Amino acid sequence: xxxxxxxxxxxxxxxxxISIINCAYExxxxxxxxxxxxxxxxxPALLIAIRPDVSEKKEGRFTISFNKSAKQFSLHIMDSxxxxxxxxxxxxxxxxxxxxxxTFGSGTQLTVLP
Amino acid sequence: DSGVTQTPKHLITATGQRVTLxxxxxxGDLSVYWYQQSLxxxxxxxxxxxxxxxxAKGNILERFSAQQFPDLHSELNLSSLELGDxxxxxxxxxxxxxxxxxxxxGQGTRLTVV
Numbered sequence: 001x002x003x004x005x006x007x008x009x010x011x012x013x014x015x016x017x018i019s020i021i022n023c024a025y026e027x028x029x030x031x032x033x034x035x036x037x038x039x040x041x042x043x044p045a046l047l048i049a050i051r052p053d054v055s056e057k058k059e060g061r062f063t064i065s066f067n068k069s070a071k072q073f074s075l076h077i078m079d080s081x082x083x084x085x086x087x088x089x090x091x092x093x094x095x096x097x098x099x100x101x102x103t104f105g106s107g108t109q110l111t112v113l114p
Numbered sequence: 115d116s117g118v119t120q121t122p123k124h125l126i127t128a129t130g131q132r133v134t135l136x137x138x139x140x141x142g143d144l145s146v147y148w149y150q151q152s153l154x155x156x157x158x159x160x161x162x163x164x165x166x167x168x169x170a171k172g173n174i175l176e177r178f179s180a181q182q183f184p185d186l187h188s189e190l191n192l193s194s195l196e197l198g199d200x201x202x203x204x205x206x207x208x209x210x211x212x213x214x215x216x217x218x219x220g221q222g223t224r225l226t227v228v
Contacts (some may be wrong), residue, residue, distance in 0.1 A: 033218070043116065043204050043219030044157070089157060093212075101170045102147070102217060104157040 004092050006105025013112050019077040021108045023090035026071065033063065033074045036089045036104070044089060044104075048075070082110045117141065119221035120205050131134040132193040135223045139186055139207030145169070147208075147217060148180055152201040163188055186219055190202040195227045 005024045005112045013019045023033075033051035050057040050064040050073065057064045063076040077084055093100040117140035127133055139146050148160040159172035163182035174180075177195075182188045192199060200222050206217040 032215075036219075041221070043118070043221050045116065045219065046216045049216070051203075100212070101159045101162065101172050103159060106156045 003094050004103050004105045005052070006090050006108060008108060009106065010109045011111070012061060013080045013110065015080065015082060015112055015114050017080050017112075019080045019084070019110055019112070020074060020108075021088055022072060022074045023067070023092075023105050024072045025092050032093055033064065033066065033073050034091050034102075038087045038089065042057060047088070052106075060083075077110075080110075082112045082114050085110055085112050116218040116220060118205060118218050118220035119209050120203075120223050122223060124220065124226075125227060126226045127195060129195055129197060131195050131227075132191065132215050133191040133195065133225065135192070135203050135205075135225075137190070137205030137207075137220060138187045139188070139205075143207035143209050144186065144219070145208045145211055146182055146186070147206040147221075148174075148188070148190050149204040149206065150201050151204060151222070155201075156162075156166055157204070160190070169211055186210050192225070200225055202226045 003026045005093050035047045036044035037047040038044040048059050048062045050066050055066050061078045066073045089103040091102050094103040119138040121136045144165045150158045160174040160179050162170040166182050177193050180190045201226045202222045204219050204222045206219045208215050208217045
């Protein structure tokens with residue numbers, strides 16, 4: 001049962017373009033929404049994260065937009081560069097019994113063409 | 115370098131065998147998480163330990179077990195291995211027990227069952 005749904009599965013963007021990846025969640029108890037970036041042969045690394053008390057967070061070329069009413073959050077990569085080519089995962093804490101587990105979306109493979 | 119160390123990096127073993135994957139968390143981190151990453155399943159949460167105690171359990175098979183030792187390193191034991199267990203196994207660590215802070219991932223152990 002997928003509680004964090006991510007789209008698209010793959011994305012090809014020209015250098016300098018805007019990359020947009022979307023995630024939808026089902027549980028309203030989430031309080032932390034991170035995005036992780038993974039390069040081939042490496043482990044995922046935190047890229048940027050947002051808490052639901054704000055609707056947007058920007059760090060350099062990366063922006064998270066959060067829509068609480070629609071239960072969606074998205075990652076925007078401005079001025080996309082070939083070095084941004086990687087797999088991106090959204091994630092959220094999901095209740096598992098008395099504890100929570102960080103549940104990842106299915107991933108988006110981003111390719112930025114030079 | 116995330117500060118999380120996983121050994122070995124690669125492991126090839128036969129069906130029915132047992133293997134142990136090792137993880138050393140970042141200095142000061144008390145939580146250790148194990149994830150399985152396969153092509154068709156994405157990043158699947160297996161189990162979390164916090165300061166030596168099991169905190170959360172995900173889709174971990176009964177053939178798999180884990181523990182966290184007093185020095186906070188963790189081991190994931192996989193037994194009666196099947197071809198379908200071939201995957202990347204990631205360990206991550208974080209400071210606290212909750213999931214609203216950054217989790218740092220190791221570079222993973224690639225397990226191939228033949």
